[in-house]
Amino acid sequence: MIERMLQVPTIAELRRHVGEARRQGKRIGFVPTMGYLHDGHLSLVKKARETCDFVVMSIFVNPLQFGPNEDFERYPRDIERDRELARSAGVDLLFTPSVEEMYPRQVLTTVSVAQVSEPLCGQSRPGHFDGVATVVLKLFHIVQPDAAFFGQKDAQQLAVISQMVEDLSVPVEIVPCPIVREPDGLAMSSRNVYLNPEERRQATVLYRSLKQAEAWLKEGVPLDEIKERMAAMITAEPLAEIDYVEVLTYPRLTPVDTASPGQRLIFALAVRFGRTRLIDNMMVTV
Numbered sequence: 001m002i003e004r005m006l007q008v009p010t011i012a013e014l015r016r017h018v019g020e021a022r023r024q025g026k027r028i029g030f031v032p033t034m035g036y037l038h039d040g041h042l043s044l045v046k047k048a049r050e051t052c053d054f055v056v057m058s059i060f061v062n063p064l065q066f067g068p069n070e071d072f073e074r075y076p077r078d079i080e081r082d083r084e085l086a087r088s089a090g091v092d093l094l095f096t097p098s099v100e101e102m103y104p105r106q107v108l109t110t111v112s113v114a115q116v117s118e119p120l121c122g123q124s125r126p127g128h129f130d131g132v133a134t135v136v137l138k139l140f141h142i143v144q145p146d147a148a149f150f151g152q153k154d155a156q157q158l159a160v161i162s163q164m165v166e167d168l169s170v171p172v173e174i175v176p177c178p179i180v181r182e183p184d185g186l187a188m189s190s191r192n193v194y195l196n197p198e199e200r201r202q203a204t205v206l207y208r209s210l211k212q213a214e215a216w217l218k219e220g221v222p223l224d225e226i227k228e229r230m231a232a233m234i235t236a237e238p239l240a241e242i243d244y245v246e247v248l249t250y251p252r253l254t255p256v257d258t259a260s261p262g263q264r265l266i267f268a269l270a271v272r273f274g275r276t277r278l279i280d281n282m283m284v285t286v
Contacts, residue, residue, distance in 0.1 A: 005087040007094040011142050014095050018056065018143060021092075026053035030145035030172075032136060035059040036076040036190035037085045040180040044149040045089040047177050056143050057086050058095040060102060064110075065131030076193050095143070102138070110134045113167070116159045116253045120268055121279065124243050129160050136161055140172055147173040151180070153187045155266055155281045159251040179280075181207065187280045199273035202237040206271060209233045210282040213247075213267045217284060223247050223259060226267075234271055243270035243277065250283055259286040 008014050018028060029052030031044045037059075048055045059082055066072035079096060086094050110130050117129035140148065150158045162174050180188045185207030186200075195203060209230045216226045231245045249256050250266040259265060268281040 005083075005091055005094055007083060007096060009096050009098065010101055011097065014056070014093065014142060017093050018054070021054040022144075027147070028052060028143065028145045029055045030139070030143050030148040031055065031057045031091075032139050032148065032150075033057060033059055034061045034075065034190065035082050036078060036193070037082045038180075038188045038190065038192075040151050040153065040188040042085065042089045043180050044151060044177050045086070045091055047175065048147070048149050049090045051175075052147060054092050055090060056093045056095060056145065057091045058097070058139055058143070059086075060095075060097055060135070060139075062102075062131060062135040063099060064103075064107065064134055065128050067125060067127065070125070071191075076190055102135070107134070111137050111164060113160045113164050116156070116163050116251065119248060119253050120156050120244060120246060121270060122156070124270065129157070132157055133160055133164050137164065137168070137170070140165075140170055145172055147175050149175045149177055151177050152283070153179045153189070153280065155250065155268065155283065156253065159253055162251060185211075187278075189278065191276055191278065194276040195273060199239055199276065202239050203271075203273050203278060205234050205237045205240065206269060206278060206280040209245075209269070210267055210280060214282060214284055217259065217265075217286070223256065230267070230269070234269070239273050241272040243272060245269045261286055 006017060029048035031048055033041050045055060061075050063072055111133035112130045113133050122129055152158060158176055165172060165174055184204045186204055213226050213230050227245050227247060231242060234240050234242055246268050248254060248266055250264050263286045266281050266283050270277060270279045
């Protein structure tokens with residue numbers, strides 16, 4: 001594990017250090033985050049260290065992907081804590097730009113990925129994935145990594161970015177990494193800190209419903225009935241308010257009525273507990 005990690009706030013400094021690493025023949029790995037790091041983020045760093053010689057992490061809470069009534073201002077931030085976690089995990093270069101550094105003037109160019117950005121979170125968070133695609137493409141241009149590492153908890157984000165990279169011939173390998181969960185199954189998320197103790201207890205129903213959906217699929221229960229059973233299971237928790245419970249093909253995220261052998265599906269859900277909106281998913285191959 002390295003002892004020294006560089007932290008830079010500007011694009012020019014980052015390019016200088018990454019350029020030097022590249023001149024030394026190093027393979028560049030990139031882990032983009034919004035900070036308030038947890039073990040899920042650190043698992044991405046671990047995976048990057050396995051296959052890359054120089055690991056860059058960005059911490060940037062991107063305003064373009066937050067709607068007007070969302071939690072941009074209150075999104076958890078703790079750069080000192082994040083810096084130590086990143087250093088301990090083996091990050092070589094930590095990029096911590098300000099909003100002014102990333103967007104010095106009004107942004108007139110955005111990236112929009114059709115179809116895969118439209119269902120699920122795209123319906124309830126209009127414009128969200130345009131903001132995600134725009135900042136990720138900008139970060140790819142800034143860092144120019146050989147590989148970039150993304151968690152599968154944000155499965156729709158992963159699908160959007162993968163489609164963007166394919167469509168625009170971006171020279172980066174997208175590496176999906178498994179969801180990291182708490183011992184009781186709750187998917188790790190920076191937003192879990194918002195939950196009060198009772199909300200946190202009830203939120204475990206998300207993973208339990210996904211595991212049950214997987215079992216029902218193996219039993220041959222029709223997909224529509226699985227969705228209904230999942231919704232009933234979740235709403236049995238009094239604090240749970242469903243945004244969506246869906247089953248779609250993956251990664252195209254198209255509707256599906258009947259499961260076919262060899263088909264890859266995603267059970268996806270978004271549920272609010274109080275003011276906190278949580279997402280989770282499970283991918284299965286029929």
